[in-house]
Amino acid sequence: MHAREGTCPILGTPHGDRTAEEATCGLRLIRIGRLSGNRNARCVLTLLVLTSLATLPACSAAERSLAQCRPVRFAVIADPHLHNVRLGHAGAAFEKYLDQDPKLLRESEAILDAALNMVAEEQVQFALIVGDLTKDGELVNHRRMVRHLAWLERRGIRVFVVPGNHDINNPEAVEYVGDTNRPVASISPAQFRALYKRFGYSEAIDLDAHSLSYVAEPVRGLWLLAIDSCKYDESPRLLTFA
16 A cells, blocks of 8 residues: 655656656555555656556564564556557558557556566565556557566566456457458467466465456565456456465
8 A cells, every 4th residue: 555745747748749758756654554665666657558566564473473574575567458560550540549548558568677677676575567558458458468567577577467457358359451450360268377377376375266367476475356347257256365
């Protein structure tokens, strides 16, 4: 939980006036118990991506009794909406999509690169990448995202993902050709789990039987509850962690 001090200039800028850029803004974590914040944390804020850095304690029950909690530093990237420009970046159909749902799709990969580089420089212990990971669940965009996350992992930073409502079984997965769009492959929940297996699912200490939610322990004493909020059908289901 955090509160922003001041505003970042990119937020709220009308579509067409924005460019891919970095903004610096102060983050202050609201204190909850021993929760503490990094007042000098930097963030990349655009309509597409929020990258924030945070510090909070991780400790086992025994360590809590001895007040020996260790600080843990991690990053969060939300809603990157990655779009491979090979699926189209111009033409009447593409511009119509942007008019209806303004996003920095042409710049999305450059923005993601900048955010991941910043996270690598900060030497955090792990990163949370929360959906929407892709523009509209295109298989080609998911595969591209996996390559980006593998790059971060090779730099010693563990990565954990969870899908957003755009990422799975999305009928809007298309490519843009002139004044038309054509359907391209999207992915199923099973494909999502397989593609991102190394980014949370293979390390989970428990998995939900009916969704892509899971529990992981990025560092000893700190649990991560990754909640999949996607609606794969209209039947209500409850999380069933063992």
